[in-house]
Amino acid sequence: MKKIAYLFLVSLLFINCKNDTIDDVEIKEIEEPKIYEEFGFILNDYNVVKDTIKKGETFGFIMDRHGVSPAQVYAIVNTVKDTIDVALLRAGRPYTILKSKDSLSKAEVFIYQPTRIDYTVIKLSDSIITYNEKLPITTKRKTASGVITSSLSQAMSDEGLSQALVHELSSVYQWTVDFFKLQKGDNFKIIYNENYINDTVYAGIESVEATLLNHNERPYYGFKYLTDSISGLADYYDEKANTLRSFFLRAPLNYSxxxxxxxxxxxxxxxxxxxxxxxxxxxxxxxxxxxxxxxxxxxxxxxxxxxxxxxxxxxxxxxxxxxxxxxxxxxxxxxxxxxxxxxxxxxxxxxxxxxxxxxxxxxxxxxxDPYAIKLPAAEPIKEEHKDAYFKFIKDLKIEIDSIPKKSI
Structure with a gap:
């Protein structure tokens, strides 16, 4: 009898549970914390200090401010001297210190950035470790065109192009075109590559692949071509394999x-x-x-x-x-x-x-007077290499010709 009563109670409990509604129960999803990674470290694991070297500050002064003893600093300086001379830290350059998240907040890593791309890591552990690295670089291929109304520099600026690219294009044509004689209505096209740090921060021009400057109704092509694979030397040549470079520069500087x-x-x-x-x-x-x-x-x-x-x-x-x-x-x-x-x-x-x-x-x-004599030109591509060159520039020429030309 007791067994029958027990089964009856269990059945009632099952029925009640089945009929219960969960409409009023709010289920919340727990979001995973965003992971921040930089310099090869998970920043979430540390207390992060970011700063720049101030004028007059030394490595020892910075370390002392973050709880590293003079004896530790001495040991660090002597250990890392073959990788970095900490006496040469430059004012204005950024650094990062990674500190432990416990109550001691001990400095564990010092990271110095001498350039926008390069950085040096010093691990401040019992066995001091140091090494040099570079931030991840992404290269983006781009095209641009513009028309000249006053100067090449202004025309490129009007198109939102960087001064670094202005310098690159000016360098390509510095031997063949007098920029002071560019005319209103002259136009340019360019195929180039830009570097970006972490895919977002601009880090300068990687290379200019091809250019076309239409000046005084004459096209001036420029294609960058590797002429010596052993030395890695490259130069700019036109559509007929003639070099754009003269034996001499027009001037020894960028002058006013x-x-x-x-x-x-x-x-x-x-x-x-x-x-x-x-x-x-x-x-x-x-x-x-x-x-x-x-x-x-x-x-x-x-x-x-x-x-x-x-x-x-x-x-x-x-x-x-x-x-x-x-x-x-x-x-x-x-x-x-x-x-x-x-x-x-x-x-x-x-x-x-x-x-x-x-x-x-x-x-x-x-x-x-160098302006009064005929100066020698640099050598063109050698005959035995011309077929390879023309094959190389074939698609580039089609591409740059197809970029829409801008006019006034």
Whole structure:
């Protein structure tokens, strides 16, 4: 009898449970916390301190502020010296400190970013570990076009293009086009690659693949092509495999104006007398980089009371160049330099009234005006490599031609 009663009660309980409604019960989903990862660490696992190096701050000062003892700092400095010289931390550069989440909040990792892409990790454990890494970079391929109304720089700026890209395009055509003679209505097209940190933060131009500058109703193509796979050297060539580069740069720097040209008779602004000026003066702000206009060997790097700081480069048995009035020289005698390499900086040393570089040019041992003689061109692609080049640029030319041209 007791057994029957027990089964009866269980049946009633089952029926009541079955008939109960759960409409009023609210079920909440528990959201997983978002994971933040940077520099190869899960930041959620730490107390994170982000800051920048202040003027006058040292590595020891920063470590002391975050509870690292002088003895520990000494051990760290001596351990990591082959990877990073902590005495050279630069003011304004960012750093990150990862601290334990317990009550001690102990500094466990120090991360320093000398550039936007590079970073150095120092693990502040008993066995100190340090290494250099780079942030993940994404390269995005893009195209652009624009029309010139006043200048190439302004036209590119109007299209929202960076100054870095303006510089790249200017570099491609610096030997073949006089940018001061661009006309209203000239237009450009460009295929280029940009780098981004973590797919979002702009990190500069990776490369310019192809360009087309229509100037004075003439098309100037430029295709970047690797001519030497061993050295990794690449250059720009046109649709006929001719190089866009001259043997010499048009000028040794990015200048604001030519303040004095080559002449047999000029009134010297310092010596106050008429004399020959056997050079071309390019006015530019103090500290502007000065470049070697062609490959060569530094013949002299010295100072005289008239020339100030100067550098003379021998390019071959026919040509030499000289660069006067530098604020600082960046090369030494006997050093081999490449075209476009920085050899010094604009100043006003010697007999100079303002910041500029006096550019002098020798042809067979005689000083001449480089604008008055025909300068040699760089060599085109060798005949045996032309078929490969034309195959390489075929699709690029079709692509750049198909970019819509903009007009006024």
């Amino acid at each position: 104006r030519i303040s004095s040209r080559f002449t047999k008779r000029r009134f010297h602004p310092v010596q106050k007398r008429w004399k020959a000026h056997l050079g071309t003066d390019y006015a530019a702000p103090h500290g502007t980089p000065i470049m070697a206009t062609a490959n060569g060997v530094v013949e002299r790097s010295a100072y005289t009371s008239a020339n100030g700081n100067y550098v003379k480069v021998k390019h071959n048995n026919t040509y030499s160049t000289q660069y006067l009035h530098m604020s600082k020289r960046a090369v030494k005698a006997g050093q081999r330099v490449k075209q476009g390499e920085i050899i010094g900086y604009v100043g006003s040393t010697g007999l100079a009234t303002g910041p500029h570089v006096c550019y002098r040019f020798w042809y067979h041992g005689k000083q001449v």
